[in-house]
Amino acid sequence: MKYWEDIEVGDTGQLGAYTVTEAEILAWAKKYDPQPFHLDREAAQRSIFGGLIASGWHTCAILMRLSVDHMQQERTAGVGSPGVDSCRWLKPVRPGDTLTARTEIIETWPSRSKPMGFIRRRAEVLNQHGEVVLTTVGVGMVKRRPHGEPPPPARRAETR
Amino acid sequence: MSAERTEGGGSGRTTDLVYFEDVRVGDTRRFGRYEVTREEIIEFARQFDPQSFHLDEAAAADGPFGGLIASGWHTGAMLIRMLNDHSIPLDATTGALGFDDLRWVKPVRPGDILSVETRVLEKTESRRRPEIGVVKVESRVMDQRGDLKMSLVSLVLYRRRP
Numbered sequence: 001m002k003y004w005e006d007i008e009v010g011d012t013g014q015l016g017a018y019t020v021t022e023a024e025i026l027a028w029a030k031k032y033d034p035q036p037f038h039l040d041r042e043a044a045q046r047s048i049f050g051g052l053i054a055s056g057w058h059t060c061a062i063l064m065r066l067s068v069d070h071m072q073q074e075r076t077a078g079v080g081s082p083g084v085d086s087c088r089w090l091k092p093v094r095p096g097d098t099l100t101a102r103t104e105i106i107e108t109w110p111s112r113s114k115p116m117g118f119i120r121r122r123a124e125v126l127n128q129h130g131e132v133v134l135t136t137v138g139v140g141m142v143k144r145r146p147h148g149e150p151p152p153p154a155r156r157a158e159t160r
Numbered sequence: 161m162s163a164e165r166t167e168g169g170g171s172g173r174t175t176d177l178v179y180f181e182d183v184r185v186g187d188t189r190r191f192g193r194y195e196v197t198r199e200e201i202i203e204f205a206r207q208f209d210p211q212s213f214h215l216d217e218a219a220a221a222d223g224p225f226g227g228l229i230a231s232g233w234h235t236g237a238m239l240i241r242m243l244n245d246h247s248i249p250l251d252a253t254t255g256a257l258g259f260d261d262l263r264w265v266k267p268v269r270p271g272d273i274l275s276v277e278t279r280v281l282e283k284t285e286s287r288r289r290p291e292i293g294v295v296k297v298e299s300r301v302m303d304q305r306g307d308l309k310m311s312l313v314s315l316v317l318y319r320r321r322p
Contacts, residue, residue: 032237034244037255048254056256057240061208061233068210078211079224081232081264084312088258 002076003145004117006152009105015066015123016100020054025095028058053092059099059134060087063125066101077143079116084138091133098128106137115144177252180283180293180318187280192242196230198270204234229267235274235310236262239301242276252319254292262312266303273304281313292317 029038033055036043044052071078093099107120118139125134145151198217205214209231212219220228230238268274282296295318301310 028237032241032244035248035255055240056258057233057236060236061204061231064231064233065208065210072210080211080213083232083264084259084262086258086260087262089256 001143001145001149002074002152004077004108004110004119004142005145007076007105007108007117007119007142009108011105013070013103014100015063015070015103017098018062018066018100019098020058020062020093020095022052022095025052025054025058025093028055028061033057049092051094053094054097056087056089056134059089059093059125060136062099063101063123063134063136066099066125067103067123070103079141079143081138081140082118084136085120087134087136089134091127091131093127093133097133099125099133101125110144111141115146116141117144118142178250178318179252179321180285180295181321183280183283183293183295183318185280185282189247189278190275191246192274192276194238194242194274196238196268196270196272196274198228201228201230201234201268201270204237205231209233225267227269229269232262232264232310235264235268235301236312238274239276239299239310242274243278243299246276247278251316252321254317254319256317257294257315259312259314262310264310265308268303268309272309274301274309276301283318291320293320294318 026039029035035055037047037049037053038044038055041052044050101123103121103123105119106122108117110117118141120137120139123136123138124132127133202215205211211231213223213225213229214220214231214234217228277300279298280295281298284294286292286294295316297314297316299312299314300308303309
């Protein structure tokens, strides 16, 4: 398992990829965000976006999926999140776009009351043209290494 | 929420849309009723947030929240649905830049009934784009007991009155 102790400021991650289909954009819009530029091809064509675009909340959910897949690959002992400091939808996400993300840990601090710690992470979601479509800064909670459980070999050699 | 809709527009626009000029700091709206089901929590989690406490009731019972809870992004999605149903059609908006200060205050569980309170915090003209303005709107998602579940501050783009 990867615990809070194993995460350091400056650690980076590469997440993805996730291809967004038109069917998925429409299904999300129908269920959660039925504004014309997310739901209706023709209305979207006439809008300032010049075509169908994904709901920004849908793009956030896709970043979550990429993050969870990455956490599970790394076996990170994540226990949820208290919130997100900021989120900016910089460019539209369109049908057929393939999204990846890069992340960097910018702060870590221990919980005073629970056997866990906090991490603050910056994430940028990019499309297949290398354009940043979404940025977020969010906080995550990760379990502390239980007493008596040895650190993974890669870290054991380090003097910390 | 009694404004009449114009026919044929298909965009849910009202005859008396609220433009940037009409927005007042302190404006408040209360609306929405979204019943959270176990099935929808799991369906959302499968697609976007497959962590055990969103996905698997048995594992969630032993997990950090003592039971199944909705993905925070699912709560966000339910908020944007309630905004679409009750608030966005009243306003001359054209999307949002993003949001700040999102807090998942309390877990959302199956059977919770969510509603929303919005309040205008600030409005700023855009120097680059004279046809729009940015309005900071706080949204608070409450449950049936009035407990706060989630809050955030959206940066909403309002059109200027033509």
